[in-house]
Amino acid sequence: MSAYWKANQRRLAPWLFLAPGLIMFAVYVIAPIFQSMWISFYDWDGLGEAKWIGTANYAELAGDPNMVTSFKNNIIWLALYMLSVPAGLLIAIFLNQTVRGIRLYKSLFxxxxxxxxxVVGLIFSWFYAPGFGLLYKVIEFFTGTGVAILADPDLVTYGIIAAGLWPQIAYVMILYLTGLNNVAPDQVEAARLDGAKGWRMLWYVILPQLRPATFIAVVVTVIGALRSFDLVSIMTSGGPFGSSRVLSYYMYETALSEYGYRMGYGAAIAVVLFGIMMVFISGFIWKMWRDETER
Amino acid sequence: MVHRKAGALAIMAALLMSSSAIAQEKRILKYNADYDPIPLAAMEALIADFEAANPDIDVQLNNFDHEGYKTAIRNFLTADSPDLANWYAGNRMAPFVAAGQFMDVTDVWDANGLNEALGSAAASMTIDGKKWGVPYTYYQWGIYFNKDAYAAAGVEVPGPEGVDWATFVSNCEKFKAAGIDCLTTGTKALWPGAGIFDYMSLRTNGYEWHMDLTAGKIAWTDESVKKVFTELAKVQPYVTANHAAIDWQDAAALLVQGKAANYVMGNFAVGVFKEGGMTNDNLGFMAFPEITPGIPRSEDAPTDTIHIPSGATNVEDAKKFLAFVASADAQTKLNAAIGQLPTNKNSTVAADDPFITAGFKMLSEAHALAQFFDRDAPAEMAKAGMEGIQQFLVQPDQLDAILERLEQVRGQVYK
Known part of the structure; x- marks a missing residue:
């Protein structure tokens, strides 16, 4: 035993150190993924007997108008959430200067x-609230009739995304601010001597050096858009009449909310959401792997 | 030191023995519930009375947060069952009955003459010909109105007998002219809209039809359903415009401020109206107007109930408790404290509360009592239905699409 340990110590040690994390990850992340897939083939209310129904849940999903709405909203979320990347970059560049009290401005942003x-959801609900909301009052002042964003099926998703962008832009900004600290001043100096300024300086000198920050910003924004749940839940509960649903909220509604408890159907939605996320995540992992092996 | 330790041990042992001796004297009855503060105090008083009458029983009330309870009950019924649990009547209890989680308590009803005393609630407690729990309170729904708003719009204030449907609709036009919402509601949480639909349905086609609809026996694309929505369309333009973005309390504020005249609500809203400054003088109540002449008047009266889970350990005492809760005196006292109506017809209600007395009279004379849309219809149908009703109140031109979708859901829910 001790001879084996001596011979293979260097090979085994990393695995021993990784073991606690790996076991936790397997039990609380990997196993539930497969359990969800398994449940998605059943008709189960969480109480009685689970009944095997094969792919019937998926067949129902394909023809479910709520699913279409949720899917469409998820795409809108994904597209508009991406705005936080250029917006965050803009604010970061704007704040990346040395004036008196800049630390205070940075922390305020x-x-x-x-x-x-x-809290963000609540603040924006009041901002939009019919009757007393600030935005409602402003629109009423200029056009004569107020618009209740959260009661309008065509506007509600955009209203929620606007609320989501507020903290997301701040997050991206902080990522870029740390990135800007690492921009090599000698390269900027050299570019300046060569006559680069403005957009060309940003595009050819600064941005290439910010690539790691951009990568992380895109990853957290994509994942943030796909798992958007809290804002939808707080601001509208998916309403009016389900027009602001996204996949994660629809999954919660069918499986766990007061009128839900269709565990199999909810699990099927979760599997679809997992599939969509996997497309992006494997893309990201592939890119990271490629970058590391190239080096 | 050794002596002192031995002494401490002896004291410990004595303490342990004495506490187990107490436990032997009193039989424990575990009760899981979801009361808000005022009902909680009332139920604690009822439990004190029960323990005084049964000194050998110790009721241990374990109170949950109201919303959290709806999830918790599914866990504790299977994992760590109490002897008693709160829930609701009608289709809401059907999943638990079907899964064998609630105990048949028909013998409690038979032994205590409850079939007669709790007659109005009996139907909603019955599944497969058996009783699955005991109701302890319910409350009426109807139209609460602001008399000041009526005066401001120059509309005659309805008397206690209410108005007819044509008058109600024509009043709405006058309110519109005065810039007041004729009918207010806040459908952000969906269910307040279902109250309006329930009454449209009960008044247009009657109780039996409404029950058939919620039981999935009538197609949503049927002509009779369209009749209900035709009536609803008459008041749709006069409903508060942004109701989909506000909660029922926000709509209550509109009524209190006189920006809205009428509100289809449950009696629990009276507390909110009065907190907002309304009094018995300017807050009015009437039954929902008759629409199709000759249909016997039925009402919404959601009933709260207590059940014995199948995993209960102290069944005998649990049944004693149910019989006590069902008794006329206990219900009189409990409901006086929480401002609702007793389900026992031999109980009495406070004569100085005009809403309680009006509700008690209204419900005792009703042809039949519906629970509420989301308790009569199965969960999934209820959710889709309430969304459809909300959508109709916003986009009445989408009616055909709404009904088609509901019909599709009906095909999936009732197999």
């Missing part, structure tokens, strides 16, 4: 990311 999403 970072503030929306510090407060909880639930």
């Amino acid at each position: 970072f503030f929306p990311f510090v407060i909880s999403q639930v």
Whole structure:
């Protein structure tokens, strides 16, 4: 035993150190993924007997209008959430200067990311609220009739995304600010001597050096858009009449909410969402792997 | 030191023995519930009375948060069952009955003459010809109105007997002219809209039809359903415009401020109206107007109930408790404290509360009592239905699409 240990110590040690993490990951992340897939083939209310129904849940999903709405909203989320990357970059560049009290300004811009999403949702609900909301009042002042964003099926998703962008831009900004600290001053100096300024300086000198920050910003934004749940839940509960649903909220509604408890159907939605996320995540992992092997 | 340790041990042992002796004297009855503060105090008083009458029983009330309870009950019924649990009547209890989680308590009903005393609630407690729990309170739904708003719009204030449907609709036009919402609601949480639909349905086609609809026996694309929505369309333009973005309390504020005249609500809203400054003088109540002449008047009266889970260990005492809760005196006292109506017809209600007395009279004379849309219809149908009703109140031109979708859901829910 001890001879084996001596011979293979260097090979085994990393695995022993990794074991606690790996076991946790397997039990709490990997296993539930397969359990969800398994449940998605059943008709189960969480109480009685689970009945095997094969792919019937998926067949129902394909023809479910709520699923179409949720899917469409997820795509809108994904597209508009991407705005936080250029917006965050813009603010970061704007704040990346040395004036008196800049630290205070930076922390003020970072503030929306510090407060909880639930609070962000509440603030924006009041902002939009018919009758007394600030935005409602402003629109009423200019056009004569107020618009209740969260009651309008065509506007509601955009209203929620606007609320989500507020903290997300702050998050991306902080990523870029740390990135800008690492921009090599000698390269900027050299570019300046060569006559580069403005857009060309940004595009050819600064941005290439910010690539790692951009990569992380895109990853967290994509994942943030796909798992958007708290804002939808707080601001509209998926309403009016389900027009602001996204996949993660629809999954919660069917499986766990007051009128839900269709565990199999909810699990099927979760599997679809997992599939969509996997497309992006494997893309990201592939890119990271490629970058590392190239080096 | 050794002596002192031995002494401490002896004291410990004595303490342990004495506490187990107490436990032997009193039989424990575990009760899981979801009361808000005022009902909680009332139920604690009822439990004190019960323990005074049964000194050998110790009721241990374990109170949950109201919303969290709806999830918790599914866990504790299977994992760590109490002897008693709160829930609701009608289709809401059907999943638990079907899964064998609630105990048949027909013998409690038979032994205590409850079939007669709790007659109005009996039907909603019955599944497969058996009783699955005991109701302890319910409350009426109807139209609450602001008399000041009526005066401001120059509309005659309805008397206790209410108005007819044509008058109600024509009043709405006058309110519109005065810039007041004729009918207010806040459908952000969906269910307040279902109250309006329930009454449209009960008044247009009657209780039996409404029960058939919620039981999935009538197609949503049927002509009779369209009749209900035709009536609803008459008041749709006069409903508060942004109801989909506000909660029922926000709509209550509109009524209190006189920006809205009528509100289809349950009696629990009276507390909110009065907190907002309304009094018995300017807050009015009437039954929902008759629409199709000759249909016997039925009402919504959601009933709260207590059940014995199948995993209960102290069944005998649990049944004693149910019989006590069902008794006329206990219900009189409990409901006086929480401002609702007793389900026992031999109980009495406070004569100085005009809403309680009106509700008690209204429900005792009703042809039949519906629970509420989301308790009469199965969960999935209820959710889709309430969304459809909300959508109709916003986009009445989408009616055909709404009904088609509901019909599709009906095909999936009732197999």
